[in-house]
Amino acid sequence: MKGKYFAGIDIGSTMTKVIIYSEGIRGQVIGPTGPEHRHLANIVMEDALAQARIPFEAVDYVVATGYGRINVPFADKQITEISCHARGVLHFFPNAGTVIDIGGQDAKGIKIANNRVVDFVMNDKCAAGTGRFLEVIAETLGVNIKDMGPLSLKARNKVKISSICTIFAEQEVVSQLSEGIPVEDIIAGLHEAIAGRAFRMASKLKIEGDVVFTGGVAKNTGMVKALESHLGRPVYICREPLITGAMGAALLGKELVEKAMESGKAIKIKERKLTTARVF
Amino acid sequence: MADKEKTKKFINRLKSRNIVRPMVNKMYAEGVTAANEGRPLAWSMVNWWEGDIVMRAMGVTPVYPENYGTVCASTGMAQKYQAICDAEGFPTHLCGYSRNHIGYAAEMKKLGKIPPDAPLGGMAEPTFMLGSGIACDTRFKWFQALRQYYDVPVWTIDTPSYDHTEDIDSDIHEHNIRHKVKELERFIEFLENLLGKKIDMDLVEDYLENQEKVFQLWWEINELRKAKPCPMHSRDFWTLMVPGYYMTYDKDALNLYHQVYEEVKARTDAGIGAVTPEKYRLMFAELPPWHSLDFFEKLAERGWNFVVESQGYHPPEPMSLKTGDSVLERLTRWTYWVNVGHIRKAKEKNYPLFGPVQYYYNWAREYQVDGFITHSLLSCRTATFWLPHAANILKEELLVPSMNMEGDIVDFTVFDPDLVLKNAEAFEESMDYHRGERKRKGLEW
Ligand SMILES: Nc1ncnc2c1ncn2[C@@H]1O[C@H](COP(=O)(O)OP(=O)(O)O)[C@@H](O)[C@H]1O
């Protein structure tokens, strides 16, 4: 659809991501959600609009997704992140069959066929097994989250982390540090534990087709390696794994508008203003 | 429900269900009155009718702590009793029903009287307790544990392990019936010794006849729910199951089901559904979140009609009775049949599944469901361990997808309704996909 603009906004527990789409990505911004920035979803949107060089009013349809999607006053529609992730992944990997998404506060597995969500599983009951867990431990170890992956690849004897609870795992890590175990061996052990959990969760879906790993944790090369070894096959990663939800949101918005136009019905568009979102 | 805010209503509830509440109130009030008047009162596990009929015929008034768990959950009192149970040192991974009741009993013992804030007037101190070997070990261990508060006799009616495909073998079936009859005879002997009177078998037979009529009607009502749109939602089922579960001896129960039948039949004839429009037909396993039943309104708003549920709460399907059976044989056959009837049915296709799984497998086709919602309970193995198996079989063989929600029957703190609602949207996508697949593969719905 020439000349039309679609926006997808994915308000995650840690990151807010925006895509502006019009025959290709015109704007793409990732900014933090959490605590001090919680009201700033509109700012992330403004940055993306600036990249696309259009005013907000020029956007034809806005779809919000993610944990904070309900409270976005400037969205035309909310769509669950499961559908958005699936759609976004298919855009980048048309042969995808299974998605493993590990974000800041949950982990999910999605199975796709014929462009649709066929099945999904979710773990959001506890921080263990999520990006938050890695953040907590990175802080304890005094390591930047971005360095966790590369460091873990240097491990020679990855340790076994026996606790599945974030708090206890933190204590375990502290005691391993005091025993003089190298940091990289500890991190590799953590990745192994989280990848094992994600693998067991996704196995409930009977993994088929190409496996795509998304979410912030997919940026961590150590996690990618650990997950691949559990799966016994390579996983596909987007150049920017954080963006699939927002991408899917924009594309689903586009499809809604197209469908409405085909059937000759006008799509409902709200009076909307680019104002602060209430995330909590 | 913990959060008492008013939920908008989208389920077209049956009017006749309003008769149930006074019946339940009466059941609890009669328990307290019996105790006050010095008549025997039993705390009884659900025993699938056999023990109930015998107790009633002996003039015992039973009250049911498991049902009381649902009452306390829906009135918000369960949290208090569970906390007391925990403080008494019982493990928190016991099921919600047992924690609620143990906490209640401990509180009553401490106060020396029924707690004044006990829902529905509470349950008075029992003359004895009746455990049951059906379903799980908790259902007799918990009463044994309660003797530290109330040192009264605890009797358990044993049951052979049922739900097995081996039961299709008629020798095993008849052997099990004989065992169960013996168990009932011993229970009667126990009651006669305890109460110093003889049982009136004519009364047992009268009650049994009433029960058979209740079963037949209650079964027919659920059959009517196969209609599209389904005229009766699971919420009404969960309300209406109480008389069919605990009061089958009672003429009032029979009268109730007559009225329900008329109402459901009228709706079926007029094409009136419990949810309009009925976009999706859902099946629910197994025990519901008693603390949050209003939550189903939010799913109804999306067009989700729950058309069949909770196999453990359903009446047995009709069976032909053997001529020459004694009253006790007949009585016990029903209890046994409710657990094995569906397996028997599967013999035709030479593919019997584990009992509850077989139920849902049969129902998915008969009720033509779009989705299967499993409620995995953190504290109840019996109602949980087979859920993934059922979900897999339905998906693989019948192309019916499932969605799991984690929770507890009594403890609302482990249930996250927002998450379920959030996932509901994605599940609709999955149901749409599977609907197309079923069509493509030539399944009948
Ligand atoms: N550059 C990075 N390297 C490694 N991990 C990262 C990086 N950026 C983010 N993460 C991980 O991703 C998580 C956030 O993922 P995200 O998918 O944005 O979650 P949400 O959608 O819940 O905000 C963080 O908790 C962190 O563990």
Ligand code: SF4
């Ligand atoms: S079957 Fe489950 S809910 Fe019922 S008593 Fe046993 S453990 Fe508790």
